[in-house]
Amino acid sequence: MKIGELSRRTGVPTRLLRYYEEQDLLHPERGGNGYRAYGEAAVRDVQQIRGLLDSGLTTEMIRAILPYLSGPDEILLPAEHLTPETAALLQSHIDRIQSRIDCLARNRDRLTAYLAAVRPGT
Amino acid sequence: MKIGELSRRTGVPTRLLRYYEEQDLLHPERGGNGYRAYGEAAVRDVQQIRGLLDSGLTTEMIRAILPYLSGPDEILLPAEHLTPETAALLQSHIDRIQSRIDCLARNRDRLTAYLAAVRPGT
DNA sequence: GCTTGCCTTCACACTGATGTGAACGTTCGA
DNA sequence: TCGAACGTTCACATCAGTGTGAAGGCAAGC
Structure with missing residues (x-):
């Protein structure tokens, strides 16, 4: 999915999606045209990020813990x-x-x- | 107590104590010489403010709730x-x-x- | 009285999270 | 094929919280 769709599905402006990437919180693939390509999981990731930011965490803390927050029960790392x-x-x-x-x-x-x-x- | 003593007793730089006043979180009296004069309760207030800021609240939210947070059981307002x-x-x-x-x-x-x-x- | 240390205001600067817009390339449907 | 809608980067702007320093007034001890 491209950035616009992710933005619509999460309600988060594209500006912020790019910012989160710059902050190493999101890692979309890139198509041949340079467009960002997000997987389905990105929707949940973005919501997770928003929740934590709204709860007062900094991107730095979020970056540190995000890899261990993946799913309800799945353990990624x-x-x-x-x-x-x-x-x-x-x-x-x-x-x-x-x-x-x-x-x-x-x-x-x-x-x-x-x-x-x-x-x-x- | 003057600002320096409050700063020492709370560990909060005078710069921030003045900032909190500017943000309407602290309301010290003023001596004839223009010096800020804080009461004993200011120590607890400052610690309260710090705790809430560290917990991710903005000064705006803190300003809204601080009057109702006074003491453990005292009701001020x-x-x-x-x-x-x-x-x-x-x-x-x-x-x-x-x-x-x-x-x-x-x-x-x-x-x-x-x-x-x-x-x-x- | 003079030095030292406190106090005052003013102001410039940085970071993090975010808004906004310019300038330009891409994709797609009429 | 052309325009609308989308994508890209770059950059400047804002707000909150904070650091830092200048320029000057007041206080307390020697």
Whole structure:
């Protein structure tokens, strides 16, 4: 599929699809005419990228974890390529994500508590 | 307390403390000499701001929710000031935070599952 | 009083994520 | 065959968050 179709199917401007490629998040093939050729999986990849960006991750973090996020249950990267260093790095990313979750959940709870405390009285 | 002390106590450069004020996140008093005068609560506020920024929120979102995040249990803003519109807005912020949490948790789980699936074999 | 260190504002600069447009080649249907 | 719709690269612009430095006022100790 060409960039325009991917853009329509994901709702993401072509500008950003090219940007994600420049950031090493997408790796489309190239046709003889230089056009980008995306596979079906790109749709899910782009949605994944958007979700993570909207959740506040940087392209750098996304680039680091994206290869391990492929499908719901499929495991793309074989264990052979996972050095202990990579595993440790991955774990540290997991930890950072967990910190964010904790911070967000804590503050969500505060906001919810505030609303709950105030709403009955209104 | 003056800006230098707040900076030391929070580890946040004075430049950023001034920026946060410009963004309407901090509201220090001013001494006769023009110096900013922060209260004790500013320390917690700054840490709160940092945590939320690090969690990927924009200053805009933080500005919207910060007044309702004051302390662990204290409720600063009286219910009288909470119009239904504000409450709805607040709820929508809570929802957005929840979406982020969901997305992050989902991907944390994927990463963790990947590590778990691969590590025993190494 | 003078030095040292704090404070002030102003301003220029960088990065990351994104918008926008120019200038130009390709594909395809009427 | 020609125009519309699509693709390409390049480049400049914006916003948020942040670094850094200049130019100058205030404060506190020696």
